Amino acid sequence: MEYQITYIVLAAIFGGFMAWGIGANDVANAMATSVGSKAITIKQAIIIAAIFEFAGAVLAGGEVTSTIRKGIIDTNSLGGNPELLVYGMLASLLAAGIWLLLASKRGWPVSTTHSIVGAVVGFAAVGIGTEAIHWSKVTDIVLSWIITPMIAGVIAYMIFQSVHHLILKQEDPLQKAKRYVPAYMFVTAFILTLVTIKKGLKHVGLDFTDMQAYALAAICGVIVALIGGFFVSKVKPNPKKEKRFHFYTVERVFAVLMVITASGLAFAHGSNDVANAVGPVAAVISTAKSGIIAAESSLESWVLLVGAVGIVIGLATYGVRVIRTVGQKITHLTPSRGFAAELAASSTIVVASGTGMPISTTQTLVGAVLGVGMARGLTAIDLKVVRNIFASWVVTIPAGAGLSIIFFFLLRALFG
C-alpha cells in the first residue's frame, strides 16, 4: 500500500484525538459523581481513571474493538479496494472526535459510542454501499442502546432497595453499614472479575475453566472486601457533623465503597468506550500493513496505549475542569446512592462489552441513576434533562454519519 506509514500515523493521531475527547468528557463525567460526593479527590480520580480505564481497555475491551473493526462492515464487499476501509475508518475517527469536541464545548449530552457507530455506518452506507453493512448487527446495537439503560435501572433499583432494607431503615445504620458494605465490595469485584475472565481474557491468550473463573473471581472479591473492610473499620463517628445530619458517618462508610465502584466504572468504561476509539485505529493499521483486509490479525498493544494515553491527557487537560465544576455544584449523588448507580452501570456495561456491544456508558449510568430515583432514593430528578440525554443519540447518529461521509470523500480525493 502506497501511503502505509501516513495512514498509520494519521490513525494514531485521530485515534488519540478521539481518546482525548473521551477522557475530557466521558471519563470526567463518570468520575465526577465520585468526586462530587467527596468520596475521592480530583487527583485520586485521575489516577484511578488512568489505571482502571487502561486495564478495562486491555483486559475486557477486545470484543467491542472487534465489533467496531469488522462487526458493522462486511469487509468481503470491499473486494480489491482495502483503501476504502482506511479512508472510512480515518474519517469516522475524525468525525467522532470533532463531534465530541463540539458537544463538550456546548455542553451537549452526546455519547462517544453513538457518534462512532453513526460515523462508521455513515461512511460505509454512502462510500461503499448499503449492502456492505451488517444491518442485523446494527439493529442489535441500536436495540442495546435502549435495553442497557433499562437493565441498569432495574439492577440499581434492586441494589438500592437492598441498601435500604439492610442498612438505612435500621435502628443502627452505622453498625449495619460497616457489616454489609464489605459484602457489596465483594459483589462488585466478583462480577467485574468474572465477566472479564469469561469474556475478555481470551484474546489476551488466557483461558480458564468455569470453576477456575469462579474461584479466581471469588478470590479477587475477598481481597477487595478485606482491603475495603480495613478502610471501613477506620471510619470513626463524627458527632459534630452527625448532629447536623444523622447519616454523616454512614455516608462516609459508603464513600469507601464508592471508591471501589468508581474504579469498577472506570474499568467498565475502558472496556467499552476506549475500544470505540481503538477499534477504527486497529482496522486502519491491520489493513494498511497487510494491504488486505485481515480478519484475524490481533490487536497491536501500542494501539491500546495510544487510546489509554489519549484518555489520560484528555482527563488531565479538560476533564479536570468538568470534575471541578461538578464538585462545586450543590446537587450530587450521595455515596449511598452513587455506589448503587455505579455498581449497576458498571456490571451492565462490562457484560455488554463481553458480548461485543458498543453501548453508551453515560446513558447506562443515567438509567442506573433513574433506577435509584424510582426506589425513592433521590430528592429530585429533572425528567426534562433525562429526556434530552436520551434524545441526544437521535441527533448524534446523523451528525456522526454526515461528518464521516464528508471526511471520507475528502480523504479519498486527497489520497486516491
Next chain:
Amino acid sequence: MANFITDMLGRSPVDPLQEHIATACKAAYLLPDLFKAANLNDWIKVNEITEQIRDYENKADEMKMNIRANMPKSLFMPVPRQDLLELVLVQDKVANISKQIAGMVRLRKLQIPDGLVDCFNEFLSLCVYAAKKAKKSVNELDELYTTGFRGAEVKVVENLIDSLDEIETETDNQQTSLQEQLFLMEDDLPPIEVMFLYRLIDMVGGIADYAERIGRRLEILLAK
C-alpha cells in the same frame, strides 16, 4: 462544560425548605423582646424589632418564591411536589403572622395589662417554642430523604410531631384561660384596646396553630 448526571439531579428542595423555616422562625423568636420593649414604653426599640421582623418576613417570602421557581413540573420526586409547596406555604405563615403581630403592637402602642403579663409571657414563649419544634421537625427532612421516608427515621419524626401536637393543645388551654382573665378585666380597660388584645391573643395562638400544621404537612409526607 457539563456533567449530565449532575444536571439530571434537580436541586434538592431540602436545604431551601430548612433555610426557609429557620428564617421564618427568626421572625417569631423576636416577639418576646418586642412585647418586653412595648411594656417598658421603649417605642424606639419596638420600632427596631418590628423592622427586623419585617426583614425576616421579606427574606422568607423571597425564599418561598425561589423554592417554587426551582420546583418545575418536570421534577420526579419521592414525595408529591404539591405537598412540598404546601409545606413551604404554611412555613411562610409563621413569618407572616409574626409580622402582623409586630405591626399591630407598633401601630396601636399595645401593652399587655399588668394582671395579664405573666400568663401572656408564658403563652407567648410556648407558642414560640412550638415554632422551634416545627423547625426541628423540618430539619429531619434530609434524614427522611436519606431513608426514603421509611424505617426507624419515620418514628423519630412521628415523635416530634406528637410532641408538637401536645404543645399546641397546651397553648389552646392557655389561650382560653387568657381570654377568660381578659373578660374579667374588660370593664377597667378602654374598650378598643380590649378588642385588640383579644385579637392579639388569637394571633399569637396562630403561631402555634401554624407550627402544628407544619407537623401535619410532614405527616402527610410520611403517610405516602
